[in-house]
Structure formats: C-alpha cells, structure tokens
Amino acid sequence: MFKDLDPILHSQLRLAVISLLIxxxxxxxxFLKEKTNSTAGNLSVQxxxxxxxxxxEVVKQFKDNYPQxxxxxxxxxxxxxxxxxxxxxxxxxxxxE
Amino acid sequence: MKxxxxxxxxxxxxxxxxxxxxxxxxxxxxxxxxxxxVLIIFCSIVTWGQIEFKIDIGFDIWLLLLLALxxxxxxxVKEKRGxxxxxxxxxxxxYVWISFTVCIFITSFYNSRWGGExxxxxxxxxxxxxxxxxxxIFKFKPMIIGGMTCWVxxxxxxxxxxxxxxxxxxxxxxxxxxxxxxxxWKRYKKQQQVHV
Numbered sequence: 001m002f003k004d005l006d007p008i009l010h011s012q013l014r015l016a017v018i019s020l021l022i023x024x025x026x027x028x029x030x031f032l033k034e035k036t037n038s039t040a041g042n043l044s045v046q047x048x049x050x051x052x053x054x055x056x057e058v059v060k061q062f063k064d065n066y067p068q069x070x071x072x073x074x075x076x077x078x079x080x081x082x083x084x085x086x087x088x089x090x091x092x093x094x095x096x097e
Numbered sequence: 098m099k100x101x102x103x104x105x106x107x108x109x110x111x112x113x114x115x116x117x118x119x120x121x122x123x124x125x126x127x128x129x130x131x132x133x134x135v136l137i138i139f140c141s142i143v144t145w146g147q148i149e150f151k152i153d154i155g156f157d158i159w160l161l162l163l164l165a166l167x168x169x170x171x172x173x174v175k176e177k178r179g180x181x182x183x184x185x186x187x188x189x190x191x192y193v194w195i196s197f198t199v200c201i202f203i204t205s206f207y208n209s210r211w212g213g214e215x216x217x218x219x220x221x222x223x224x225x226x227x228x229x230x231x232x233x234i235f236k237f238k239p240m241i242i243g244g245m246t247c248w249v250x251x252x253x254x255x256x257x258x259x260x261x262x263x264x265x266x267x268x269x270x271x272x273x274x275x276x277x278x279x280x281x282w283k284r285y286k287k288q289q290q291v292h293v
Contacts, residue, residue, distance in 0.1 A: 005105075012103055012111065019112045023119030024182045031181035035118045064178075085112065091105040 005091075008053045009084045013038055013046045018081055021056060021073040029069035047071060055080055123184055123235070124288055126176075127281025129169055130274045136165050137224075137270030145263035159205065166198075186234050197227040217262040221251035221269050228273040239280050243273035 009015050016036045021027060033043050047069075050056045055077030059070045073081075103111075143158045200223055208216055229244025231237070247269045254262045 005108075010103075010108065012107075015108060015111055016115050019115035020119050023116045023185075024122075025185050025187070027182035031122075034181075035115065035122075085109075088105050088108055092109070 005087050006080055006084050008049065008055065009080060011046070013042065014050055015084075017043070017046060017050060017071075018055065018073065018077060021071060022078065022081055026070050026072040029071065032071065050077070053080075119182075121288075122182065124285055125281050126285045127278040128172060130278030130281060132165060132169065132278075134270045134273070134275030134278055136161055138267045138275065141263045141267035141270065145260060145267070148260045148263070157209075190231060190234065193227050193230050197223060217259065217266060218251050218254045221247050221254060221262075221266060224269050224273050225251065228277075232277075237277065237281075239277040240273070243277050246272040 009018060013036060016038075017032055020032055020035055029040075029043070029047070032038075032047070033040060036043065038046075047056065047058060051058050053076075055074060057072045057074050059072070061068050061070065140158045140161055143154065147153060147158075201220065204216055204220055204223065225244040225247030227244075228240050228247065232240025232242075232244055250265045250269055254265050257265065
C-alpha cells in the first residue's frame, strides 16, 4: 500500500527549501532565494508554512545593521524529510517493500 | 520557482538538484592553503640554505608563520562574514585546524626550548593530520594524498639529517597545501566564470 505523501513537503518550493536546508547547518534567506530562483514574497510565505509545521527554525537578527533571516531545519523537519523520501521510494518501487 | 503540486519523479529530481546546488556552494578559494604552503616551502628552503651555505640571516625565519597568522585570520573572518550559509562540517573543521595550529606552536616552543632538531619528523607527521581529515571530509583527493604524503615523508625523515629534513618539509608544504590550494583556486575561478 502506498504511503501518504506529506502535503507540507509535497510542494515544489517547500521541498526545495527543505532539501537545501538538510544539506547545510543553517542558511540565510538570501541563499535560499538565490538557489530556488523564487520571489522573496513567495519564499517568505512558504518558509512560514514550514516554520508553522515545526519543520524549520527561523531566526531574525541584524548583521552589519541589516536585517537577516537565518533558517535551520529542525529535528522534526529531518524526520519528516526522511519519511517523505521513503514514501517517494515506495511509489517509485512499489514491489520493493 | 512557484508553489505547485508535482509528480514523485519530479520530487526526487528536485531533491537531488537542490542537494547538488548546496554541495556546489561549498567553494573554497584555497588562498589559505596557498599562503601556508608557500610559507612552509620558503621557510624550509631558507633554513636549508642557511645550513648548506653556512650563512645566518640574523633571525628565526619560522617567525614568518606567526606573522602570516594575522592575514589568515583576517581573510577567514572576512570570508565568514560574506557567507550566506554554514555547512555541517565547517565547525568540525575549525576545531581540527585550531588543534593543529596549537600543536604546531607547542612543538615549536618545545624546539626553541630544547633545540629539538629531531622533532621535524613529528612536525611533518602533524602536517598530515588536518590535511588528511579535511580531504576525507570534503572528498578532496589532492588533500588526502597530500596528508598521506606527509606521513610517508615523516617516516623517511627518521633516517635523514636535519638539513635534508628541511627539503622534505618543503615537499610536505608542496604536496599538502600548495598543490591542493592551486587546484582549489583554479576550481573557484572556473566556477566564477560559469556564473558570469
């Protein structure tokens, strides 16, 4: 039987953000924007959704007198990502389980 | 990129693409490696020259390493401030290189106190440790080879006099830092060209 795909992660931009954040310890908003080629507004909305789901931690601070947003994947986010990838694998290889 | 639903194949492709993008962001300019390599080679050859040609330059050439720490720290801080992300392994690497620097300076103080010419073997062995670990963690073969070369050379140095050890130390600087540093610099320039 197919596992349900996490609706929070099964969205292009949110999945891109989580995939980037799982690859680094933490990343600035500008890094995520640059790598995902998204608009600041859309990215901001999706980051808030991931934050509300508890998948990422967001810290707003100042760096050289400029506002800076730093994102970091949480333990819950890592777990959700692993479950999501395993579910994808089961879709790709239904006889594999 | 917009928020939209997509297929499982596209999901896996996107994950791979993003992880690849993050991985390619780990770009070192290699400047620290080049500077350190050049200094080790220079100091070693000057020391060898002083013994070979029986000349005295009037000061300990290895003090240059202390002076070189200042620009190294400056560039490291500057690079860190300009970075938009922190990698998983970066903190580990900082501790490894701090440990190495402390050990090298303790060994140097030991040498100046006891005149330990035989500790060149130990120093070359130490050169190999952070280089090998860095190469291993970042899957960068030139540094893995460089670290191993330092260890082979350090074994060889057990049987050689101090004067020859200085040439061997220059070889360590070449293989452990200068060559990997130049390779990193070339990669960085190549990547810069791709993004222009």
